[in-house]
Amino acid sequence: xxxxxxxxxxxxxxxxEGHPRGCCSEKGSLELxxxxxxxxxxxxxxxxxxxxxxxxxxxxxxGPTVLVYPEQTWYGGVKLEDVEEIIQExxxxxxxxxxxxxxxxxxxxDA
Amino acid sequence: xxxxxxxxxxxxxxxxEGHPRGCCSEKGSLELxxxxxxxxxxxxxxxxxxxxxxxxxxxxxxGPTVLVYPEQTWYGGVKLEDVEEIIQExxxxxxxxxxxxxxxxxxxxDA
Numbered sequence: 001x002x003x004x005x006x007x008x009x010x011x012x013x014x015x016x017e018g019h020p021r022g023c024c025s026e027k028g029s030l031e032l033x034x035x036x037x038x039x040x041x042x043x044x045x046x047x048x049x050x051x052x053x054x055x056x057x058x059x060x061x062x063g064p065t066v067l068v069y070p071e072q073t074w075y076g077g078v079k080l081e082d083v084e085e086i087i088q089e090x091x092x093x094x095x096x097x098x099x100x101x102x103x104x105x106x107x108x109x110d111a
Numbered sequence: 112x113x114x115x116x117x118x119x120x121x122x123x124x125x126x127x128e129g130h131p132r133g134c135c136s137e138k139g140s141l142e143l144x145x146x147x148x149x150x151x152x153x154x155x156x157x158x159x160x161x162x163x164x165x166x167x168x169x170x171x172x173x174g175p176t177v178l179v180y181p182e183q184t185w186y187g188g189v190k191l192e193d194v195e196e197i198i199q200e201x202x203x204x205x206x207x208x209x210x211x212x213x214x215x216x217x218x219x220x221d222a
Contacts, residue, residue, distance in 0.1 A: 053167075
């Protein structure tokens with residue numbers, strides 16, 4: 001097994017207010033990562049699954065953006081109440097969640 | 112093909128001066144990411160290969176830490192002059208560079 005079995009990157013990029021692409025931080029991504037982090041710890045999963053902050057993932061329009069490696073699954077518009085489902089279904093049961101995936105065809109093409 | 116063929120995360124975490132684990136930013140990781148970014152652009156590779164900032168990757172002692180997905184290759188102590196080799200050998204030719212890999216057995220176990 002690699003250092004991390006699953007590695008979740010939550011975009012925390014900050015752009016100036018009013019930027020046409022928006023940014024993930026203004027859409028609640030900091031709280032989102034915090035929620036992943038604390039739930040993974042509560043479940044005792046934080047040794048092998050890491051919720052990581054990242055800089056701009058270049059999917060600003062779809063934010064808050066959550067990217068799961070090694071499979072490179074791109075989630076967009078993720079809400080606090082989606083965190084548990086991502087943890088249980090995707091991170092634990094390995095079933096990526098179709099309804100949360102970014103629909104733009106540039107992303108998730110093998111999904 | 113997925114959105115990014117290779118996705119490089121360069122840790123830019125900042126810790127207070129004197130922290131026992133140190134941090135990647137004080138070891139030059141910002142310049143490192145900048146170098147990846149500008150060389151990838153010069154080579155016309157930046158559409159499919161992205162150099163991304165990340166928060167703490169929890170490999171502080173080995174920093175600056177550079178993590179390459181989807182293969183999850185962990186590089187440590189990366190210097191500006193290593194960037195070209197990582198791009199040419201690993202990112203283009205798919206041959207991860209043994210001498211730059213973090214030697215702690217927690218990392219790169221399948222390498």
